[in-house]
Amino acid sequence: MARTNTAPRGPGRPRASVDAAVFASTLRTVDELGYAGATMDRIAAAAGVAKTTIYRRWPSKGALIVDCLLDAFGPVPLSGASREAVLETAVRWTAAKIGEPGVGAAFAGVFTDAVSDPALRRLLATRFQAPYLEALEKRLGEPEQRMLFVIDVVVGTLLHRMGMTGEPMGEEDVDALVAMVVRELL
Amino acid sequence: MARTNTAPRGPGRPRASVDAAVFASTLRTVDELGYAGATMDRIAAAAGVAKTTIYRRWPSKGALIVDCLLDAFGPVPLSGASREAVLETAVRWTAAKIGEPGVGAAFAGVFTDAVSDPALRRLLATRFQAPYLEALEKRLGEPEQRMLFVIDVVVGTLLHRMGMTGEPMGEEDVDALVAMVVRELL
């Protein structure tokens, strides 16, 4: 389930560097046509590559989306003087990222697919959830279970709202979410 | 998009009363095989009816799931002496319902489908969200926007956890969710 996109040394034609183009095409297509409308054929066409080329690098649509999201999110910002400030920064960053075109819809879609795809669920847990969880629990000094609960509240709420309205959460509600989470972690 | 399952008077063969069997079959199949594994063919077979019969009553899989969930949830309990008690009762009831076999997975699945299906989104909003929202905001005397935010937090968190782990939320975390929400609504 992990990506196959490694560049082997030796003879033979080298792989074209199309990752960035495919990621951009994926987010753009999801933004324009929704997760279900973003078929592999369309993503490939919009990226200017053959569908077979994508499947030579990523073993499934889920794996592609996960890599695309890892690329879109990058590392969590952990800046801030107090624990509360760090937490607030992280929550606002999550909300902002989910609000970027295509990111929220792709995020929600891959979680949906994961419900009935254990391999994808493991991929999400190890490649996505675990790194952010570890970084946050280290920085904030929170026990894992509590930190996991808070992450589920933040991500679950943001994605659910996105799914119900089709649009990212408004400023007021993000403020409320921040306040609620900060209060929760004292 | 609304259900077609009305019993017209007059001549002709009357409709068989298979709603309960179809609802039960739907939840059982979703519980055993997951939302994606619960295909219309399998749901029909497990209910002992033809697939065409189901499509004569519900115009789509989404519409079937929505009706099935309305049947499974029923009205929100609004008992409790204080506002806090009412809120706690409602949250625990939501968590318990989502924990019932098939309900959580079907709930998460239909929300997922709704992301890229505007008609289904409207159906969920009007038939599902609106009644519970109205009942709660009336009973608790909260403004709509605030009540909607709290509902999104509760439902979003519960469903996200369900999607990530495949199991309903544990007792401790439900307690934390209740406390968090009660604190939020003062």
Add this chain to the structure above:
DNA sequence: AGGTATCGATACCAAAGGTAGCATAATTGC
């Protein structure tokens, strides 16, 4: 130049949502 690995293109498969058509069964009204 020769060997090798990748590319694009086409054709293809299986699964799933949904539909059409038809013979048959169960009613109501005469």
Add this chain to the structure above:
DNA sequence: GCAATTATGCTACCTTTGGTATCGATACCT
């Protein structure tokens, strides 16, 4: 009892989509 009417089960079918197989062309290393 019989015709009209409506629902049911069944089979066959269409479309979309994720994913695979094959094959000639191409770009690189030695």
